[in-house]
Amino acid sequence: MIDIQNLSKKYISGKDHLVAVKNVNLQVNKGEIFGIIGLSGAGKSTLIRCINRLEEPTEGRIFIENVDITRLDKESLRLMRKEIGMIFQHFNLLNQKNVYDNIAFPLQLEGWAKSEIDKRVNELLEYVELTDKKLAFPSQLSGGQKQRVAIARAIANNPKLLLSDEGTSALDPRTTKSILSLLNRIRTELGITIVMITHQMEVVKEVCDRVAIMENGEVVEINTVQNLFRDPKTKTAATFINTIATDVEEEIISPNGLKGTLIRLSYLGESAKRPIISKVIRNFNVDVNILSGNINKLHETNVGHLILELIGNEDEIKKTISYLQDENVHVEVIQ
Numbered sequence: 639m640i641d642i643q644n645l646s647k648k649y650i651s652g653k654d655h656l657v658a659v660k661n662v663n664l665q666v667n668k669g670e671i672f673g674i675i676g677l678s679g680a681g682k683s684t685l686i687r688c689i690n691r692l693e694e695p696t697e698g699r700i701f702i703e704n705v706d707i708t709r710l711d712k713e714s715l716r717l718m719r720k721e722i723g724m725i726f727q728h729f730n731l732l733n734q735k736n737v738y739d740n741i742a743f744p745l746q747l748e749g750w751a752k753s754e755i756d757k758r759v760n761e762l763l764e765y766v767e768l769t770d771k772k773l774a775f776p777s778q779l780s781g782g783q784k785q786r787v788a789i790a791r792a793i794a795n796n797p798k799l800l801l802s803d804e805g806t807s808a809l810d811p812r813t814t815k816s817i818l819s820l821l822n823r824i825r826t827e828l829g830i831t832i833v834m835i836t837h838q839m840e841v842v843k844e845v846c847d848r849v850a851i852m853e854n855g856e857v858v859e860i861n862t863v864q865n866l867f868r869d870p871k872t873k874t875a876a877t878f879i880n881t882i883a884t885d886v887e888e889e890i891i892s893p894n895g896l897k898g899t900l901i902r903l904s905y906l907g908e909s910a911k912r913p914i915i916s917k918v919i920r921n922f923n924v925d926v927n928i929l930s931g932n933i934n935k936l937h938e939t940n941v942g943h944l945i946l947e948l949i950g951n952e953d954e955i956k957k958t959i960s961y962l963q964d965e966n967v968h969v970e971v972i973q
Contacts, residue, residue, distance in 0.1 A: 645700065648696040675851055685852070802821070
């Protein structure tokens with residue numbers, strides 16, 4: 639669906655140069671929800687705005703369904719953008735227009751007949767569950783309702799691609815969950831590919847299939863969400879995961895009288911439900927001290943994390959670690 643090749647975006651002001659996006663290469667598959675996560679200033683919003691050329695790339699190429707949009711002229715780009723919807727953190731609604739007119743606006747710009755606009759807007763109002771807010775103005779809506787209006791407007795023209803630039807970061811957790819559920823429904827029922835920019839690992843956990851981690855303008859890791867949680871390859875990815883995956887506090891990991899070997903376990907799917915630790919205790923001559931643990935429910939599976947202290951002789955500890963690995967558990971020796 640999307641193929642980004644050697645993409646860079648530089649801002650130049652006099653002698654000052656800022657590289658916001660640096661040599662990014664990634665592919666987004668048709669029909670998936672692809673997350674791009676990073677801290678503020680990582681370059682993720684610049685990247686997503688390059689995808690529809692709201693920002694002009696300095697270098698590189700962007701293919702959407704095999705069309706190189708970096709080479710399109712103004713009119714061809716306008717036509718291509720009809721296939722790309724976009725939602726924003728602060729909704730970008732027209733405050734002087736009611737809900738109906740906000741959703742109708744892109745259809746009016748495309749010259750749809752009034753009867754067709756009316757039919758389409760009413761369909762969308764029902765789809766996003768805002769039929770009763772048809773004549774309300776943005777100032778009369780909650781944040782979640784505003785974002786539902788913005789989503790309805792973004793999909794009004796039946797796009798193939800939906801871009802979300804921090805579309806849930808202004809919402810409370812419960813409302814965020816409902817918006818993510820709506821986006822997943824849009825992907826499933828309408829077949830729209832979705833690219834989500836976020837700094838919230840909970841968003842990635844809830845709905846994304848794959849995710850790219852950005853740092854200082856570069857993509858430092860691309861992985862499935864399951865494998866990212868199970869075995870992050872970069873420090874940045876591990877930091878994000880630790881914001882929601884229970885981990886030992888720094889003072890516990892630091893030397894404080896622990897006698898044994900400290901290990902971190904990560905396990906996916908059915909492995910997260912099996913009584914692996916009780917089997918370890920029965921089968922090996924080690925004492926097991928559980929310091930912390932949890933199970934996170936991801937979009938398609940479960941991932942569990944445990945921090946254990948293993949107390950015993952070195953051979954028994956090695957056997958225990960080998961057993962856990964044979965049980966499809968990822969083991970990291972912390973100290």
